[in-house]
Amino acid sequence: MFKKTLVVAALSAAIVSGTAHAAAARDYISIVGSSTVYPFATVVAEQFGKTTKFKTPKIESTGSGGGLKLFCAGVGVEHPDITNASRRIKKSEQELCAKNGVKEIVEVKIGYDGIAVANTKAAPQMDLSRKDLYLALAKDVPNPQGGDNLVPNPYKTWKDVNASLPATKIEVLGPPPTSGTRDAFGELVMEHGCQEFGFIKAMKKTDKKAFQAACMGIREDGAYIEAGENDNLIVQKIEANPNALGIFGFSFLDQNGDKIQGSKIDGVTPTFDAIADGSYPVSRPLFFYVKKAHVGAVPGIADYLAEFTSDKAWGAEGYLSEKGLIPMPEAERKQFAHDAKAMTPMGAL
Amino acid sequence: MSEPDKSTARTIDIVEASLKRRYARERRFKLMGLGAVLLGLLFVTLLFFDIVSKGYTAFVQTHIALEVYFDPAVIDPDGKRDMAEIARADFRKIAREPLAKLFPEVTSRGDKRALYSMLSSGAPYQLSKMVMKEPGLIGTRQVVDLVADDDVDMVVKGNIDRNAPAADRRVNDQMIGWISKLEADGVVKKKFNTRFFTNGDSREPELAGIGGAAAGSFYTLLVTLLLSFPIGVAAAVYLEEFAPKNRWTDLIEVNINNLAAVPSIVFGLLGLAMFINLFGLPRSAPLVGGLVLTLMTLPTIIIAARASLKSVPPSIREAALGVGASKMQTVFHHVLPLAMPGMLTGTIIGMAQALGETAPLLMIGMVAFIVDIPGGPLDPSTVLPVQVYLWADSPERAFVERTSAAILVLLAFLIAMNTFAVIMRRRFERRW
Numbered sequence: 001m002f003k004k005t006l007v008v009a010a011l012s013a014a015i016v017s018g019t020a021h022a023a024a025a026r027d028y029i030s031i032v033g034s035s036t037v038y039p040f041a042t043v044v045a046e047q048f049g050k051t052t053k054f055k056t057p058k059i060e061s062t063g064s065g066g067g068l069k070l071f072c073a074g075v076g077v078e079h080p081d082i083t084n085a086s087r088r089i090k091k092s093e094q095e096l097c098a099k100n101g102v103k104e105i106v107e108v109k110i111g112y113d114g115i116a117v118a119n120t121k122a123a124p125q126m127d128l129s130r131k132d133l134y135l136a137l138a139k140d141v142p143n144p145q146g147g148d149n150l151v152p153n154p155y156k157t158w159k160d161v162n163a164s165l166p167a168t169k170i171e172v173l174g175p176p177p178t179s180g181t182r183d184a185f186g187e188l189v190m191e192h193g194c195q196e197f198g199f200i201k202a203m204k205k206t207d208k209k210a211f212q213a214a215c216m217g218i219r220e221d222g223a224y225i226e227a228g229e230n231d232n233l234i235v236q237k238i239e240a241n242p243n244a245l246g247i248f249g250f251s252f253l254d255q256n257g258d259k260i261q262g263s264k265i266d267g268v269t270p271t272f273d274a275i276a277d278g279s280y281p282v283s284r285p286l287f288f289y290v291k292k293a294h295v296g297a298v299p300g301i302a303d304y305l306a307e308f309t310s311d312k313a314w315g316a317e318g319y320l321s322e323k324g325l326i327p328m329p330e331a332e333r334k335q336f337a338h339d340a341k342a343m344t345p346m347g348a349l
Numbered sequence: 350m351s352e353p354d355k356s357t358a359r360t361i362d363i364v365e366a367s368l369k370r371r372y373a374r375e376r377r378f379k380l381m382g383l384g385a386v387l388l389g390l391l392f393v394t395l396l397f398f399d400i401v402s403k404g405y406t407a408f409v410q411t412h413i414a415l416e417v418y419f420d421p422a423v424i425d426p427d428g429k430r431d432m433a434e435i436a437r438a439d440f441r442k443i444a445r446e447p448l449a450k451l452f453p454e455v456t457s458r459g460d461k462r463a464l465y466s467m468l469s470s471g472a473p474y475q476l477s478k479m480v481m482k483e484p485g486l487i488g489t490r491q492v493v494d495l496v497a498d499d500d501v502d503m504v505v506k507g508n509i510d511r512n513a514p515a516a517d518r519r520v521n522d523q524m525i526g527w528i529s530k531l532e533a534d535g536v537v538k539k540k541f542n543t544r545f546f547t548n549g550d551s552r553e554p555e556l557a558g559i560g561g562a563a564a565g566s567f568y569t570l571l572v573t574l575l576l577s578f579p580i581g582v583a584a585a586v587y588l589e590e591f592a593p594k595n596r597w598t599d600l601i602e603v604n605i606n607n608l609a610a611v612p613s614i615v616f617g618l619l620g621l622a623m624f625i626n627l628f629g630l631p632r633s634a635p636l637v638g639g640l641v642l643t644l645m646t647l648p649t650i651i652i653a654a655r656a657s658l659k660s661v662p663p664s665i666r667e668a669a670l671g672v673g674a675s676k677m678q679t680v681f682h683h684v685l686p687l688a689m690p691g692m693l694t695g696t697i698i699g700m701a702q703a704l705g706e707t708a709p710l711l712m713i714g715m716v717a718f719i720v721d722i723p724g725g726p727l728d729p730s731t732v733l734p735v736q737v738y739l740w741a742d743s744p745e746r747a748f749v750e751r752t753s754a755a756i757l758v759l760l761a762f763l764i765a766m767n768t769f770a771v772i773m774r775r776r777f778e779r780r781w
Contacts, residue, residue, distance in 0.1 A: 028721075
């Protein structure tokens with residue numbers, strides 16, 4: 001028994017010493033970040049691994065905020081080389097990066113992602129405006145009796161919100177506050193919808209905090225159901241419940257078009273073309289950020305960028321569009337491809 | 350004398366009056382117990398039925414049998430049989446050519462693109478691998494079962510309804526027409542999906558496999574076993590046989606019992622702070638996963654090992670000491686061998702628990718997309734339950750069946766481990 005323990009101790013010592021060696025040099029690219037960009041980045045990574053002499057990059061799905069935190073922790077092989085984000089880097093994050101020695105960051109915008117509000121095909125398609133969605137989902141809404149004050153959301157059915165909508169109960173399944181999709185929904189739909197009311201819009205200048213709370217606060221009385229980060233689950237649930245609407249990424253609508261339909265938002269149905277030409281209002285840009293100090297230290301970063309920014313990947317007919325990424329207009333693609341090739345670091349925000 | 354008589358009569362009356370009620374109560378309790386068991390069984394059956402009915406189709410994969418011409422002009426124009434040169438050849442062209450021949454009426458660029466998309470993007474690699482293995486194939490014609498795209502696979506398996514209105518399905522009428530023609534020609538084959546067991550992860554469902562995750566689980570559990578078994582057994586032997594019984598050992602005992610109830614995510618956070626941030630071990634490595642899971646399974650193993658040491662009767666120890674054995678000889682020659690089956694059972698159950706764990710691995714970066722199959726405990730890797738989680742979150746329809754299939758494989762491992770533990774216990778358990 002004692003001998004065995006000795007053997008084990010020796011073995012674990014060997015493993016640990018081997019580790020020190022492995023940490024000194026990394027031969028694969030380490031990527032972290034957004035779960036929305038994850039399905040696209042992984043396709044590029046796989047293609048990159050297959051067609052080049054480099055190893056397939058490792059991609060962790062940590063969420064945009066979590067990814068940037070890891071990314072900004074420092075320079076060195078133990079820190080990731082690239083982080084994906086479903087929103088732009090924040091000023092505070094850029095400062096954190098700079099504080100830890102990550103001074104030169106290359107920003108690459110990769111395309112757009114639409115957020116769909118959808119229900120089952122068994123029910124009629126909804127035609128919503130952003131104001132309708134705001135009134136149906138906000139925690140506090142302008143007093144329906146008139147007057148410039150906020151009251152707790154009294155609306156029970158869609159008809160209460162807007163007389164032209166059906167008299168079904170308001171029941172919306174969506175992502176929790178930790179999700180980037182929820183952030184984007186708040187910014188693109190709720191904030192836009194609440195500005196239709198003059199007195200809330202006026203608050204933006206006078207009291208930013210109150211404005212944020214009035215616009216972004218989502219009701220907690222059961223009409224909005226937090227369904228977790230798993231978009232497939234939301235799809236399954238709205239399929240089973242004809243009265244419920246779901247909020248999720250466009251690629252899930254694209255894959256399940258036989259079962260669910262996207263609601264019109266401000267009169268536009270979420271389709272690939274409508275998002276690409278910008279007429280569908282609820283779409284957001286996706287990014288990734290590259291640590292310039294790692295280029296050359298970790299093999300293959302420049303080649304990975306070249307693969308990602310090639311037309312066969314992110315072009316109008318590229319393989320990423322097949323996975324549901326909405327490509328940028330050609331001029332914008334050219335600009336970002338050029339910046340990525342030249343490794344032009346982004347300026348301060 | 351009449352008084353006690355009266356009272357006995359009264360007692361019997363009371364008993365008889367309440368007897369019926371008491372029997373009824375007992376029957377009700379039994380029925381409720383039976384109902385609870387049946388309800389539990391019903392849910393387990395439903396769960397299994399759901400997983401099996403969704404997942405079994407993933408064990409076969411649609412292939413299209415096409416006569417491929419390994420054109421020397423494309424593969425090896427110089428005729429030098431230089432392997433590096435051959436690896437770079439355009440096998441896409443080789444794979445697409447027979448499909449174009451089958452449908453000569455498809456000429457426009459867009460239609461051709463659609464036609465070629467019926468083959469998986471893995472099909473050219475399949476051909477390239479064949480040639481690399483046997484260069485003699487160059488210049489010959491072979492009927493090869495090429496992997497079909499996941500959309501084709503879903504239509505053939507009936508997961509996408511062909512009769513649904515065209516606008517509602519992902520696969521258009523043209524593609525359905527092509528699939529029907531191929532089926533009529535008898536070239537669409539469903540073959541056992543070996544890739545599912547040998548490949549690493551992929552974003553193409555038809556190429557994705559659990560090989561990488563299984564290897565990751567293997568290395569992780571290996572590290573866990575190598576560390577937790579000796580440490581757990583040593584701790585249990587010391588605490589049970591050697592340690593003095595005082596306030597300190599009591600405190601240790603209470604702490605070990607409490608650790609067994611700590612949520613596993615806490616061990617993940619500890620692992621992140623200790624092993625990755627302090628010791629600088631690499632993220633996503635099975636070594637770190639194994640270390641974290643060791644922390645998690647240690648209490649289970651220590652508790653099981655102590656219980657089995659306790660069940661060895663003191664007469665054995667006394668007899669050994671009586672014939673002149675030292676304390677250490679008594680423990681290692683007599684007590685430990687008798688307690689070993691119980692310890693091993695506890696270890697296997699601890700391992701099975703570790704195999705199904707995802708939460709602590711989330712913190713140390715093992716929830717990641719990793720294509721290459723790990724070759725050791727330091728390579729980045731993921732584990733089986735994490736693979737299930739990642740696939741369940743993928744938009745592609747074909748990942749639904751693969752998720753269920755991966756769950757089936759995981760369940761098979763868990764059941765096998767638990768059965769092994771039960772058999773061990775039955776076979777080696779001693780009663781005194």
